Amino acid sequence: MPITPQNILNHELIGLRAKVVKSTHQGYVGIEGLVVDETMKTLKIMDDKGCIKVIPKSCCTIRFKLPGNVIVEVEGPYLLGRPEDRVKRVVKRRW
Amino acid sequence: MLCKKQRIKVKTIAIERIKRLFEMADYMFHINSELSHRYVELARRIAMRCKVRIPRELRRKFCHRCYRFLRPGVNCRVRLVKRREPHIAITCLECGNVMRLNLEGLKREGER
Numbered sequence: 001m002p003i004t005p006q007n008i009l010n011h012e013l014i015g016l017r018a019k020v021v022k023s024t025h026q027g028y029v030g031i032e033g034l035v036v037d038e039t040m041k042t043l044k045i046m047d048d049k050g051c052i053k054v055i056p057k058s059c060c061t062i063r064f065k066l067p068g069n070v071i072v073e074v075e076g077p078y079l080l081g082r083p084e085d086r087v088k089r090v091v092k093r094r095w
Numbered sequence: 096m097l098c099k100k101q102r103i104k105v106k107t108i109a110i111e112r113i114k115r116l117f118e119m120a121d122y123m124f125h126i127n128s129e130l131s132h133r134y135v136e137l138a139r140r141i142a143m144r145c146k147v148r149i150p151r152e153l154r155r156k157f158c159h160r161c162y163r164f165l166r167p168g169v170n171c172r173v174r175l176v177k178r179r180e181p182h183i184a185i186t187c188l189e190c191g192n193v194m195r196l197n198l199e200g201l202k203r204e205g206e207r
Contacts, residue, residue, distance in 0.1 A: 001107050012112040014134065015119045018179075029146075036123070036130055049124075084140040087109050089100070 022061035109145035
């Protein structure tokens with residue numbers, strides 16, 4: 001089952017291209033690059049210069065580029081949780 | 096409690112995530128080896144949480160004592176040993192642990 005917009009909340013984010021499009025803090029907006037690490041409350045994004053930026057999930061909206069040129073925008077609070085806990089979580093979808 | 100259909104779905108996603116993490120560990124090793132060790136840790140946690148086994152060809156790619164990602168020629172040594180039971184010996188150069196894979200067992204399963 002490859003990664004799709006339907007199962008992105010349960011799937012692996014490491015290795016995807018990501019861009020912060022909206023945030024309550026303006027400094028995070030516009031950060032773009034490869035997701036290299038994930039913790040319970042943050043994502044670590046490596047930009048093209050090789051610099052690792054730490055972004056809190058709770059206050060950002062992030063745009064992911066999936067294989068096959070599919071682009072999904074995910075609100076950060078839905079991604080909260082440890083990476084191994086997210087596999088099993090069932091989210092009631094209202095979209 | 097998840098229903099049976101959801102449990103199967105969780106397991107397929109878990110196996111796929113483990114494979115993706117090992118791919119990324121392979122890719123990241125020459126950029127930042129600490130990150131690839133971290134991916135092994137994440138893959139193991141997913142496997143334990145979802146009760147799936149790490150696929151056999153991936154299970155040899157990390158040390159079972161210090162859980163570091165292993166790249167032959169860089170931080171591990173792979174040798175064929177003929178004496179005793181013929182086996183493959185994979186030595187982790189980070190901690191010195193030796194993994195031994197029985198050749199007879201591998202032959203029976205049709206692997207090289």
